[in-house]
Amino acid sequence: MPLIESGFRSPWWMFNGDLQTQLPVLLRHIRLDASSLIIPTLDGDNLSANMYLSGLQPQKRLLILSHGLEGSNAQNYILGMAEAALESGVAGAAVDVLAWNLRGCGKPDNTTEKLYFAGSIQDFEAVVAWAEGNGYTEIYLAAYSLGGNIVLKWLGDQGENAQARGIKAVCAASVPIDLHACVSTLDRWRNLMYRLYFVTSMKWRLKRKAFKFTGKLDLSHYSKVKKFCDYDDFFSAPLNGYKNAAELHAAASAKPSLEKIAVPCLMVAALNDPFLNADCIPLALAQRHSLLTLEITRSGGHVGFLSDRLEWWLDTRFLGFFKSLS
Incomplete structure (x- = not known):
């Protein structure tokens, strides 16, 4: 159209x-x-x-x-x-x-x-x-x-x-x-405010789950998460069956x-x-x-x-x- x-x-x-x-x-x-x-x-x-x-x-x-x-x-x-x-x-x-x-x-x-x-x-x-x-x-x-x-x-x-x-x-x-384009954009310095807000919120949500379900979530990489891509690499990807953020972004993006x-x-x-x-x-x-x-x-x-x-x-x-x- x-x-x-x-x-x-x-x-x-x-x-x-x-x-x-x-x-x-x-x-x-x-x-x-x-x-x-x-x-x-x-x-x-x-x-x-x-x-x-x-x-x-x-x-x-x-x-x-x-x-x-x-x-x-x-x-x-x-x-x-x-x-x-x-x-x-x-x-x-x-x-x-x-x-x-x-x-x-x-x-x-x-x-x-x-x-x-x-x-x-x-x-x-x-x-x-x-x-x-x-x-x-x-x-x-x-x-x-x-x-x-x-x-x-x-x-x-x-x-x-x-x-x-x-x-x-x-x-x-x-x-x-x-998703790769979006994460790359949000991880730029220009968007530091959004990154701090959302990544901090996602990390706290993850930590609350880990405390509630002891032994179910591995938080060993928790302190390494500074950006959206870090979060996807260390948590979203492995928790949902993907080997890394790049694979998750390619598979989950609606564009294709x-x-x-x-x-x-x-x-x-x-x-x-x-x-x-x-x-x-x-x-x-x-x-x-x-x-x-x-x-x-x-x-x-x-x-x-x-x-x-x-x-x-x-x-x-x-x-x-x-x-x-x-």
Whole structure:
């Protein structure tokens, strides 16, 4: 499909990608009442999730929301999208909303020592299987950052089977579809602040698991982890069956799988996203893939996208894409 050069504009006082990434986290505060649930995984663990019901029962339409790195289903961009979908519906009809947590994120915690990683597609498979088992026949997906990589890789691996399982469309924003490129970008000195925040958070999450599950996790390399690539080399890769970070990044990146996506897909990417570089913006593929719409904004940061009208643009854009397909 044609590339879309977006008309989105950030407020003038958010004059770079860092402010456009960080200030929305501080400025947006949403509370929604939810019912919590547990989704079993095939390996005997569980995923926690929150369910938001439209109030119209029984409902066959579901929107699944997937959060990003070191986040949870309590992130305000997740709650904002849930609130907007409940108010406006999806593709012209009422919808229930499911916001799930990657392993080790949110509350309650999962019941094993396992933690999420960028290729956790088996966990997303469990979420979709839960939706199918609970009678949802029309499923829409909205995913952000790392959650977007997981969802897009799962969709590519599913191919045309995704349609048969009721997947109608997907919207994804700020997605690190090339994990090597993303990690290399985040490990630069320019991004030291992000690296310190996220790597420290990941290390503390890992240490809490190690204390809780004595003998299950080897922390002998813990002090060597200074960068994202270190974390993947010493922990994410061996814990998930890969020999090193390079092998994990190659296997878990969504980019090679995008070609096989067989449902309508909107990808939104900001040129000033401090987490990503040009390798995460699939220009050539979008020009030849009939189901992939790539919208490139000049500003917006990483999952920020507060507009110059002080509106949360991603919610409106995602819902508009879903409606355009109805």
